Amino acid sequence: MTKSLLADPADLAGIASAAPQGKEAHGHFADSHGRTVDYLRLSVTDRCNLRCMYCWSSEQMQFLQHNDILTYEEILRLVDLVAEMGISKIRLTGGEPFARKNILHLIQQMLQRHPHLDLRITTNATLLSGKVQALKDAGVRCLNISLDTFNRQKFQNITGRDMLRNVTRAIDEALALGMKVKLNAVALKGINDDELPVFINFARRNPVDFRFIEFMPMGQCNRWTQDNFWSAADILATAQEHVNLTPLGHGERKAGPARLYGIEGGKGRIGVISPMSNHFCNDCNRLRITSDGRLRTCLFSDKEYSLRPLLRNPKLGERFVRRVLERANRNKPLGYKILQKMREHTVADKRMNAIGG
Numbered sequence: 001m002t003k004s005l006l007a008d009p010a011d012l013a014g015i016a017s018a019a020p021q022g023k024e025a026h027g028h029f030a031d032s033h034g035r036t037v038d039y040l041r042l043s044v045t046d047r048c049n050l051r052c053m054y055c056w057s058s059e060q061m062q063f064l065q066h067n068d069i070l071t072y073e074e075i076l077r078l079v080d081l082v083a084e085m086g087i088s089k090i091r092l093t094g095g096e097p098f099a100r101k102n103i104l105h106l107i108q109q110m111l112q113r114h115p116h117l118d119l120r121i122t123t124n125a126t127l128l129s130g131k132v133q134a135l136k137d138a139g140v141r142c143l144n145i146s147l148d149t150f151n152r153q154k155f156q157n158i159t160g161r162d163m164l165r166n167v168t169r170a171i172d173e174a175l176a177l178g179m180k181v182k183l184n185a186v187a188l189k190g191i192n193d194d195e196l197p198v199f200i201n202f203a204r205r206n207p208v209d210f211r212f213i214e215f216m217p218m219g220q221c222n223r224w225t226q227d228n229f230w231s232a233a234d235i236l237a238t239a240q241e242h243v244n245l246t247p248l249g250h251g252e253r254k255a256g257p258a259r260l261y262g263i264e265g266g267k268g269r270i271g272v273i274s275p276m277s278n279h280f281c282n283d284c285n286r287l288r289i290t291s292d293g294r295l296r297t298c299l300f301s302d303k304e305y306s307l308r309p310l311l312r313n314p315k316l317g318e319r320f321v322r323r324v325l326e327r328a329n330r331n332k333p334l335g336y337k338i339l340q341k342m343r344e345h346t347v348a349d350k351r352m353n354a355i356g357g
Helices: 074-083 103-113 130-138 152-159 166-176 193-205 231-238 319-328 335-341
Strands: 040-045 090-095 118-123 142-145 179-188 210-213 246-247 259-263 267-273 286-289 294-296
Touching: 040 074, 040 246, 074 103, 074 319, 103 118, 103 179, 130 166, 142 166, 152 166, 166 179, 179 193, 193 210, 193 231, 193 259, 193 267, 210 231, 231 267, 267 294, 286 319, 294 319
Parallel strands: 040 090, 040 286, 090 118, 118 142, 142 179, 179 210, 210 267
Antiparallel strands: 246 259, 259 267, 286 294
16 A cells, blocks of 8 residues: 555655664765755645746646645644754745635744744745734744736736735835845746846845746746746846846855845845756755645656655554655755756646645
8 A cells, every 4th residue: 555655656665674763864864965955845735826927827727626735734743743854944835825724823833833943935925915924923034025027017917917016015014024035036038137127226225135036847838938048147147237246155145046146235135046057956955845745855856755645644654754755865866967858848747836836
């Protein structure tokens, strides 16, 4: 029975004897490439209230059924487990996290149980306004907000919804409350590249990190082409025409995929995330768990390990989940090697809303 719980049935064979009991033998959660994993991206839903052009397609979207989604109790059990294993940073993602009912209660419970956990949230912020104070009171200190444009009509064209004001209102609330705010724009050549001076000026005036993420062809997305791919190198070259940028050292930008640059005379910073043109696999410190409880050790690998059946089986439970996590992490691949072999114009089979950002 247990062999069917993983993407590759062979992966469960030998786990009981191969995985160490209790904490890992080396004292930290490391993979076979010597990378220490201390960061989990945890999706709470695959549903979203936007219809972004780089995620949504014209075909009918299929969402998970209610019973297939991890319950809040199961999420808390997972958080308890990974915290014990050395995960110190968790990012809640979606879909759109605030599209799930009572998400604030889950966040409060997580931080009550683990007050030292670095809990962050990635959101489109359309449903965030009015909740920022409660998040801060719970212990959340950083918000990642998706924002591809400051133009109302363009926002509607990209997302399918006229909700830009909702987003900017939430950003204003977060900044007023002293929250750390990171703004993420998918770099779309011919769509939002003309707004680069606007993005830079916003980061100059406000204490935010404005990061540009290279467009990736996810889930057989047919919107990706070489014509709309705007590389990190081109973004930085164009930005330098408008402002003097100072590259920040690894210690200043801390762990993470973004290369950050200080803005001369500015309060904020500009960053680029380059999964397509300049990989950062050697520093990867993260795992992903989808909203239906599937572990992905690499964004570019479609290999998944199903944890939900283990959690729901009283004879297996957290003990076996831990073993799968340890075994899967030891086999965590180098993503750039997968990219080199990928079929044309497709990074992964699933869309980002199903993977979890």
